[in-house]
Amino acid sequence: MSTTLSKIEKRTAYTLLLPAVCLVFAIILFPIFANVWISFKEVGLKDIRIPEPRAKKIVKNIQDSNSELKIIYKLRNSSLIQDIREVRFLDKLPKNVEPVNLDKRCKFKSQKIKCFFGNWEAGYRENFEIFVKDVNNNAINNNDIKSYNPNLNGKSNNILLTTDFTLKNFKKVFMNNNFFELLTTTFYFTFFGTLGAILLGIFAAQLVNQKFYGRTFMRSILLFPYVGPVVALAYTWTLLLDPNSGTINSLLVHYGVIEKPINLLGQKYLIINILGFELKLRLALTTVIFFEIWRYFPLAFLFILARLQAIPRDLYEAADVDGAGPFRKFFYITLPQITAILSILFMIRFIWNFNKFEDIFLLTGGASGTLTLPISVYQQGFAISNIGMGSAVSIVIVLLLITFMIIYFKLIGKKVNEI
Amino acid sequence: MKFKSLIITLLASSIFLTIILCIWKILATLQGLSFTNLNFNLNLLLSLGLVITFIFIGKKFNHILKIFILSLSFTILYTFLNENSPMWFSVGIFLLILFFTNKLKKYDLKYLNQDFISEKIVFEFLSLFAIVFFALVILFPFYIMFVTSLKTQTALLINPIDLSIDFSKNIFEILKSYFVIFKTYDFGRYILTSSYVSVGTVLITLLFAIPAAYAVARLNFFGKTFLSTSILIIYMFPAIVLVIPLYTVFSQLGLRNSVEGLLIVYTATTLPVAIYMLQGYFKSIPKEIEEAGLIDGQNWFGIIIKIIIPLSLPAIASVSLYVFMIAWNEFLFSLMFLDNPKTFTLSRAINHLTGDAETPRQYLMAGSVVVTLPILLIFIYFEKYLVSGLTAGSVKG
Structure with a gap:
């Protein structure tokens, strides 16, 4: 009797799962493997029309x-x-x-x-x-x-279905002089974008965790950049930062902060002179990173706020008795309580920032030193119309992602045990 | 008498007030007032004077009377120093000072004599400043988006910092950009397409995700742990690595330039997170209720329809809103798959507008307002559900 029941249960489970699994398999898993196939072929955009x-x-x-x-x-x-x-x-x-x-x-x-x-x-x-x-x-x-x-x-x-393979695409990707720059740009963007978003998130969460008038209103506003459509926000920022008629540049020139407008999104380097040392700042990349921070700190904020509200009140009351000020309370009570969530957040956001396409694409299109791996996929595949190359870059992304995930699951596994 | 805490209070509060005054001045500049200098030092001196007077007067007067008199005299002084400032500017200054002095209420010499007070004071003004900072940094672009949509290209090119709206025109002329994008650029159709795609994605996702989530949460089957970990892993793979194969396959199947193609892709990409979120909630429903249903002769289908769905409506609402938001804001696939203006979604249409360098920016911003407003309104109205959806699903971004 029990065996038949468990059989029925299994069969039901598979029937319930089947549609979802099929769809995910067709639209997500199949393309990931198809990339491998395409990346070993010389295919252009025009070849895929039958x-x-x-x-x-x-x-x-x-x-x-x-x-x-x-x-x-x-x-x-x-x-x-x-x-x-x-x-x-x-x-x-x-x-x-x-x-x-x-x-x-x-x-x-x-x-x-x-x-x-x-x-x-x-x-x-x-x-x-x-x-x-x-x-x-x-x-x-x-x-x-x-x-x-x-x-x-x-x-x-159908060129896609023949069995002629070539290593040309991968050779081109790895032998390209700019490949190293591509990797470092991606890394800068990912690392500083994640770090900045989390720092700002801690700051905002700490703020909203206090009691003040209009607190719920503040919490809604803080989520606006994440909820708004990326297209609208990116174009608004492009207009704001425009060197000729953007509000921010005009204001800075108007109040004499800068002499000439700065093309924040179109200038690759900004040379700063500090004590005789010339520092080259990646200007457009920095601007894009700031946009990224602006748009994604709400998520970090949401996570951290949830954790902050779960910290027991008596810890702070004890600190009050000891006469600790707000800064000490933060460094000795709050920070140790949120490190676990911060590390999880960092790794998740790191992976997602690594994959980010829309934001950079809409702001600079990958020009002036903001070319990251995802943008490169688009440029190779659709701007240069070389589908094979685009797939090869996709494969690089997937391999790096798998590496991150292995690290992530190893570390998270440890973290879970610690909690 | 503790001089350290007194000096720190004076500095912190007057710097805060100076910054607020400067921000107000910059905002006024954007309304067409022609200040050329922020007068930072002068503002700092004035603020310092105000705070010193406030603290030394102490609690000798009625508080409300005190702040009124102080604000009024400060405003008159300030208006006198900034000539040719209009009435509304002075009223703004007055309100700011009123708010500021009210914040200072508890500060008198006795209060400043307490232990460890200086750190607390710095922290208080820092948080006040942070509130202003965050509100400004976040709302400013939205404000610019809205105001630009009401201006004209030529006015903006002549004076980019004058964002004031000319109320002498009639309402149709002020809102002209909106009429143009709906008439000339066919935005009505794009709104319909976007709504259709988003709502369709939500419905299909739920249709697929609820049974799957139920199976993962409740039933025992071979490969269950494998499946639930792979849901999360699949979720981490970005759209950009799927785009090339999907583009080739969809081109050959003729699914490009069709709303159905978008529906399929959106559903598949949101399914993992929907299943993940729903199964977590389903697990929290007591098993006994279902067993009671089983005894009543319900099959699995009946249990899902009659027990699980009614009990997990909040979770379903969260998932729906989250999926709706993702589908409404989605850009990459709509950029890749749609070339024909007849099938554009809103995001794609706005991107298409920028393709033509001649498009005046007020139309672009009007389009941006049209795509942003619905999702912000939905967010504000259903904030509770969407926030829980975001927290559960925010591995995605």
């Missing part, structure tokens, strides 16, 4: 005759780079209409015209004509003939 035989049907009247018509099919191979083999053609004629002097490649049977055109090389074009005639010499209605659409099909090689 070549199709196409026909445009034009019906023309013949002078002095109502019962005869000329049909012109403008035939072509949609692809300019690939051949199509064994092209077949099918069209219908209305009742009592028959073709006259039909082309040798075609046959007419039970009102259907069937043709076999053979091979079409890349860019093939032909004007294929058929004369038709009504058997009873009645007038033919043009629209009757037009109402049928010709049906064409053919065989072609």
Whole structure:
């Protein structure tokens, strides 16, 4: 009895899970593995369009005759780079209409015209004509003939499905002089973005954890940057920081803080002179990191606030008795209580910042020293139209991600035991 | 008498007041007032004078009377020093000082004599400053977004720091950008597409996630632990590594430029987190209730419909709002998959507007307001649910 029950339970579980698992498998897991396949191929954006035989049907009247018509099919191979083999053609004629002097490649049977055109090389074009005639010499209605659409099909090689592989893409990715810069930029962006968001998050959480008038309102406002759509926010900041007519630059110039407007998003380096030392600051990258911090500190804030509210009150009361000030309370009570959540938060946010695409793409498009790995995928795949290269960069991302995750789960496992 | 705490109080409070006054002055500049100098030193001196007077007067007067008289005299002095400032500017100064002196209420010489007081005071003003700082940094871009949408491109190019709205025009002229984006740029259609995609994603996600989450939470089957860990791992993989294969496959299947294609992708990418969030909640429902249902002759389907769903409505609301937010704000896939303006979502449409350098920025900002406003309103209205959704799902970002 129990075995059948557990069998039923298993079967139900699998039925309930099946739709979700299938969908996730098709849309998430399959592409990750497909990347591996594509990255070993030389594929451009134009190659992924499957070549199709196409026909445009034009019906023309013949002078002095109502019962005869000329049909012109403008035939072509949609692809300019690939051949199509064994092209077949099918069209219908209305009742009592028959073709006259039909082309040798075609046959007419039970009102259907069937043709076999053979091979079409890349860019093939032909004007294929058929004369038709009504058997009873009645007038033919043009629209009757037009109402049928010709049906064409053919065989072609799909570059994605062949088995020619090459290491070219990976060679290009790793041998590129900028690969090291790409990695360091990604690392800077990820590390400082995460660190800044968490520091600001601690600050904000500490603030909202106090009692003051308008506290709930403040908590909602703090989440605005995260809840708002990235497109709107990124463009607003781009306008604000615009060197020619952006509000921030104009204000700074107006009050004499700076002499000339600074192109915060378009200038790669800012050279600062401190005590005779020249420091090169990655200006655009810094600006992008600040946007990142601005947009994602609310999440850190939310996590840390939840933890802060769970710290027992009597710890602080004891500190009050000892006469500890607010700063000491923070460093000796609050901080030790939130280190666990901070480290988890750091690792999760690190992985997510590492993957960030939209923010940089919308702010700078990867120009002026802000090219990170995810942006590189887009540039290779869609701006340079080299799908294979894009996939190769994706593979680099996936491998690094897996490394992070192994570290993450090892450390988190320890952390969980400590708590 | 403790001089240290007195001096620290004076410095902290007057620096705070100076900064507030400067911020008010900058905001006034953005409304078209032509200040050219912040007069930081002068402001600091004035503030210092105000705080010293306040503390030394002490509690000899009625508090309300005291702050009124002090604020009024400060405002008159300030207006006198900043000539040609309009009435509303002075009123703002007056209110700021009123608020500030009211904060100072408990500070008198006796209070400052307490032990360990200076650290506390610094902390108090630091938090006050932090509140102002956070509010400003967060709300300023939203304010700019809204105000720019009401201006014209030429006015902004001539004087980028004058963001004042000209109320002498009639309402249609002020809101012209909104009329233009709805008429010329077809934003009505994009709003519909975006709503359709977002609501559709929520519904399909729930349809798939509720049974799956129930199976993970309650039933025993082979590979259960493997499945629940892989949900989280899958969740960590970003959209950008999926984009190229999905693009190629969708191109060949003709699913690009279709709302259905977007629906499939959005659902799949939000499913892991939806399952993860729901199963956590389902586990907290007492098993006895379900067993009672089983005895009543319900099958699994009946249990999910009649017991699990009604009991976990709060969690379902959180998941729905969270998924809605992700789908509404999503940009990468809509950028990749949609080229035809007929199928654009709002985010994609705004991106399309920037593709043309000639598009005046007020239209761009009007579009941004249109895409931001609904999600902010939903957030404010359902904050409780969305916040719990965010906390549970915020491994994603």
